[in-house]
């Protein structure tokens with residue numbers, strides 16, 4: 001193959017976006033100069049002139065500005081070298097037809113944890129969509145981990161397999177583009193019908209009708225089972241149950257298709273529910289994925305795995321082949337030491353006016369593109385296709401002769417220590433890169449070990465979660481595993497970002513009420529801050545990472561510290577307000593402050609507009625607003641949780657997001673405060689404080705009743721800042737005082753906020 005590789009046309013291409021890189025660097029230089037001027041001005045003038053309480057305020061403001069500057073500087077590295085990539089699956093397939101290469105096996109790992117929050121029908125849509133990927137069926141295995149161990153999910157998985165027996169051949173025969181049945185039948189097949197892709201005319205239409213009926217039956221069955229299941233499987237059961245593994249294809253009545261053609265065979269579907277005991281830590285999603293890695297190693301042992309959250313369905317059948325274009329490309333400019341191909345997280349339930357900035361533009365449409373020009377985007381939990389050996393903890397082939405060698409030549413004792421005492425599992429690790437699938441007799445014996453490797457006790461004393469597999473030290477297993485396991489060891493990644501009108505490869509769902517969004521952010525922020533602040537894992541102190549790429553280390557560190565925005569946000573939400581009430585100016589160089597503010601707004605507007613391919617004022621405003629809100633809620637509580645975790649007071653938890661709400665208000669662009677808890681309290685309190693300070697302080701200033709006899713000119717920056725914050729926080733004010741509907745801010749939160757703001761005003765105002 002090595003000799004053939006030279007003649008093959010590359011399967012992928014990469015292009016640096018030079019004009020954008022130039023513009024980004026220019027804006028960064030301007031902003032850095034302004035920020036430096038403003039901070040030095042504050043230090044020289046303000047700090048030296050202040051006395052008493054003024055010193056504390058000035059010091060706090062300087063620290064706030066320094067924190068902002070620090071985070072901003074880290075984040076700039078992710079704009080340094082934006083690139084775009086393209087994959088050419090037709091070239092890959094042509095090379096395969098010429099027998100120049102073989103497609104490696106691919107195991108799709110899907111995780112679900114709770115049939116109430118993650119409706120089984122949606123989970124099964126994900127499973128079925130993965131089975132329908134455009135990939136030789138004999139080389140594709142789909143593994144579903146059910147952390148609830150729910151009989152309902154198992155039943156649904158069996159039904160899903162039965163439906164897939166019709167759906168998969170249909171997709172193959174008519175080259176359907178959307179492998180996700182619910183979406184296909186909801187009208188996303190228009191492209192197929194209109195684009196001439198659909199062959200066979202009437203026959204196709206008839207076939208489609210037939211499959212649609214099957215789908216409706218499947219859907220009804222599952223919905224019916226869900227209704228019946230209410231209270232059947234208790235929370236107790238979910239947290240305490242045996243391991244169970246079922247290879248769904250083999251258990252069905254019909255004969256096993258061992259001899260079917262590799263191309264046309266049905267992909268394997270395996271249901272795995274790892275053992276759960278109250279006393280054993282289960283390590284959330286990372287634990288589930290590691291169990292799937294082990295079970296799949298025993299059954300198909302594909303050298304590549306595609307990881308999907310249960311709510312992230314395949315939206316394009318082409319993605320598996322696209323990922324392989326990068327993995328199998330050995331001619332430049334293919335990335336070297338590639339551990340995984342990351343697809344962006346995109347979502348099917350976004351509203352046009354995305355008030356919670358659920359599109360995650362900052363990450364997937366901006367920073368990942370920039371990181372791709374360095375050493376690749378950070379592992380993002382779902383929608384990535386990774387080398388199994390890299391996840392197992394191998395070093396890239398550049399360092400050893402080849403990853404296969406590394407495990408091949410490892411002593412049996414060492415392998416057992418790392419991977420546990422299943423002899424079959426150890427053998428599977430050794431044989432990872434021997435392309436031949438195991439003999440069927442061998443496979444049968446291996447399957448027997450499946451329950452063993454899915455048990456609680458299996459990992460005890462092994463390297464799982466530390467030296468091998470997804471890492472356990474952080475609840476944000478994706479970020480941490482990508483950084484420690486892969487980038488630190490010299491692996492890289494590539495970003496497969498579709499440029500419209502290409503179909504998004506995967507589409508997930510985002511929470512649609514404010515509380516869920518904030519809880520999710522709190523989890524991300526606390527998990528990443530715990531990594532940032534840890535003495536052992538801080539990305540800025542990781543020598544291997546710094547040696548490989550300082551800018552990459554900066555972006556990884558940015559996410560590790562992003563929760564710290566809470567501190568400057570708290571300063572800016574209290575000090576200018578209280579000082580304004582007292583008639584104390586905080587921005588002694590108004591023009592400088594205005595210029596720095598304008599430059600930061602402009603930089604943000606450019607980022608959003610580049611990502612959206614056009615002036616995007618509304619998205620910009622939504623991001624400004626949500627950023628401010630999140631800083632004093634998700635990020636603030638993220639800091640608190642991370643500190644509690646560090647002190648050992650309370651361990652970080654993985655609060656599952658609910659995928660079951662309809663999100664009607666979110667779709668209408670109205671804030672949904674239902675279920676908002678104390679998490680929202682700092683935001684509502686600060687917003688009351690700010691509004692009161694603005695009104696009262698202005699009145700004092702205009703009426704001349706202020707204690708400081710200052711000109712409005714000196715106070716102008718503060719008046720502007722307070723007005724800007726009031727405008728941004730309008731939905732909160734409205735939710736507290738103007739709205740009457742059931743989704744307004746809960747009355748007790750409003751009352752508490754007013755009381756707290758009054759106390760602060762009484763003490764310091």
Ligand SMILES: O=c1ccn([C@@H]2O[C@H](COP(=O)(O)OP(=O)(O)O[C@H]3O[C@H](CO)[C@@H](O)[C@H](O)[C@H]3O)[C@@H](O)[C@H]2O)c(=O)[nH]1
Pocket residue numbers: 111112113114118145147283284285288308309310311380381382475476477478520523524654655656657658
């Ligand atoms: O104990 C657990 C907890 C979660 N999950 C699964 O993990 C996935 C992600 O959970 P979700 O509640 O949807 O979290 P999100 O915040 O939407 O997930 C984002 O953030 C996670 C890290 O916090 C990443 O792992 C995800 O890939 C990323 O999409 C879901 O499929 C869950 O079923 C488990 O299997 N077991």
Ligand SMILES: [Mn+2]
Pocket residue numbers: 309311508509657
């Ligand atoms: Mn999710």
